[in-house]
Amino acid sequence: MRHLSATLSRVKPSPTVAMSGRALELQAEGRDVIGLAAGEPDFDTPPHVRAAGVAAIEAGKTRYTAVDGIPELKRAIVEKFRRENELDYAVSQISVGTGGKQVLYNALMATLDPGDEVVIPAPYWVSYPDMVRLAGAEPVIVEAPAEAGFKITPQQLRAAITDRTKWLMFNSPSNPTGAAYSESEIRALTDVLLEFPDVWILSDDIYEHLTYDGFRFTTPAQVEPRLKDRTLVVNGVSKAYAMTGWRIGYAAGPEPLIAAMRKIQSQSTSNPCSISQWAAVEALNGPQDFLDGWRAAFRRRRDLVVARLNAVDGIDCATPEGAFYVYPSIAGLIGRRTPAGKVIATDEDFAMALLEEGGVAVVFGAAFGLSPAFRVSYACSDEMLEDACARIGRFCAGLG
Numbered sequence: 001m002r003h004l005s006a007t008l009s010r011v012k013p014s015p016t017v018a019m020s021g022r023a024l025e026l027q028a029e030g031r032d033v034i035g036l037a038a039g040e041p042d043f044d045t046p047p048h049v050r051a052a053g054v055a056a057i058e059a060g061k062t063r064y065t066a067v068d069g070i071p072e073l074k075r076a077i078v079e080k081f082r083r084e085n086e087l088d089y090a091v092s093q094i095s096v097g098t099g100g101k102q103v104l105y106n107a108l109m110a111t112l113d114p115g116d117e118v119v120i121p122a123p124y125w126v127s128y129p130d131m132v133r134l135a136g137a138e139p140v141i142v143e144a145p146a147e148a149g150f151k152i153t154p155q156q157l158r159a160a161i162t163d164r165t166k167w168l169m170f171n172s173p174s175n176p177t178g179a180a181y182s183e184s185e186i187r188a189l190t191d192v193l194l195e196f197p198d199v200w201i202l203s204d205d206i207y208e209h210l211t212y213d214g215f216r217f218t219t220p221a222q223v224e225p226r227l228k229d230r231t232l233v234v235n236g237v238s239k240a241y242a243m244t245g246w247r248i249g250y251a252a253g254p255e256p257l258i259a260a261m262r263k264i265q266s267q268s269t270s271n272p273c274s275i276s277q278w279a280a281v282e283a284l285n286g287p288q289d290f291l292d293g294w295r296a297a298f299r300r301r302r303d304l305v306v307a308r309l310n311a312v313d314g315i316d317c318a319t320p321e322g323a324f325y326v327y328p329s330i331a332g333l334i335g336r337r338t339p340a341g342k343v344i345a346t347d348e349d350f351a352m353a354l355l356e357e358g359g360v361a362v363v364f365g366a367a368f369g370l371s372p373a374f375r376v377s378y379a380c381s382d383e384m385l386e387d388a389c390a391r392i393g394r395f396c397a398g399l400g
């Protein structure tokens with residue numbers, strides 16, 4: 001269509017949405033499909049947070065607010081960074097948006113021009129490269145394979161940086177692999193970044209609270225304070241507080257960047273939902289102890305899925321440090337044929353056939369920039385996971 005912008009042709013629709021769309025269609029036809037594709041916790045928003053949302057409605061806190069967040073929420077965020085990340089920010093260095101997604105989008109829109117480059121380790125969260133392209137810039141993909149723990153090395157980072165590099169996108173724990181960088185692994189990267197004063201760090205810490213086996217989460221600006229002035233730390237309440245539908249994300253960083261992000265938000269969505277902001281104040285300031293139970297459940301499910309998948313011939317699954325994803329390789333299944341006669345040439349073929357013939361929805365690795373693999377979200381009940389892994393086992397055993 002002539003009316004559509006040229007920029008749009010550089011961007012593809014989210015493949016995760018396409019997979020879950022097909023899964024919904026099959027379910028609507030009455031087919032029994034287990035969904036392991038969704039990127040959200042299966043827990044409910046904690047009762048005290050829900051109550052804060054209801055109280056906000058009852059108190060009439062239902063009007064426009066300041067564009068990038070109410071002062072109460074910004075103060076709660078400042079306090080969160082001090083308490084959990086040893087990072088000191090002023091309220092003027094905080095931006096609140098409609099999900100971490102909008103905050104990331106604002107930051108990229110506020111900083112990128114055509115010709116600029118953004119270094120993105122792969123596998124990456126699906127939205128990063130397309131957001132960069134929407135802003136007119138170029139993603140520079142650096143592959144971090146399973147053998148490297150899905151983490152890039154300092155040598156790779158140095159090699160990827162050019163005089164056009166504006167950002168390193170850093171996401172730990174990661175969607176889609178669950179891999180998390182230790183403090184010393186972060187230090188190895190921040191040492192490189194110290195050599196390149198024009199490269200900024202966009203640290204997406206949204207899975208911060210979901211790490212297991214005693215892993216200690218750290219974030220680049222905390223590990224290397226000399227980089228704090230060129231780091232934007234992005235976080236949100238979606239994953240840690242099971243608040244995906246409330247749409248609150250936030251960032252902390254240099255004041256001029258925060259002001260630029262505010263300008264963009266002021267001309268697009270304005271403030272994030274007022275009710276959700278008050279609920280987020282309670283999420284950040286209220287009790288955090290429920291998280292231990294969630295973490296224990298996620299760890300148990302991770303171990304279950306990793307063990308079951310590794311028992312399947314042709315699948316190889318690493319045990320990640322965090323988030324609620326695993327990212328098994330299917331290198332051993334490429335070239336095989338399904339009972340319905342489909343040849344599995346790519347991980348997209350695998351995911352489609354597993355959905356159509358095996359009744360399990362997952363997301364194929366090509367969506368995240370590293371193949372052949374697939375992403376499993378284990379944010380669902382143990383029973384569903386057992387059933388889904390048994391189905392995956394039967395499907396793979398049936399391949400010719």
Ligand SMILES: Cc1ncc(COP(=O)(O)O)c(C=O)c1O
Nearest residue numbers: 039099100101125175236238249
């Ligand atoms: C790595 C990563 N960053 C950011 C987001 C954005 O989350 P939200 O917009 O719900 O805050 C997600 C959600 O899936 C994610 O996986």
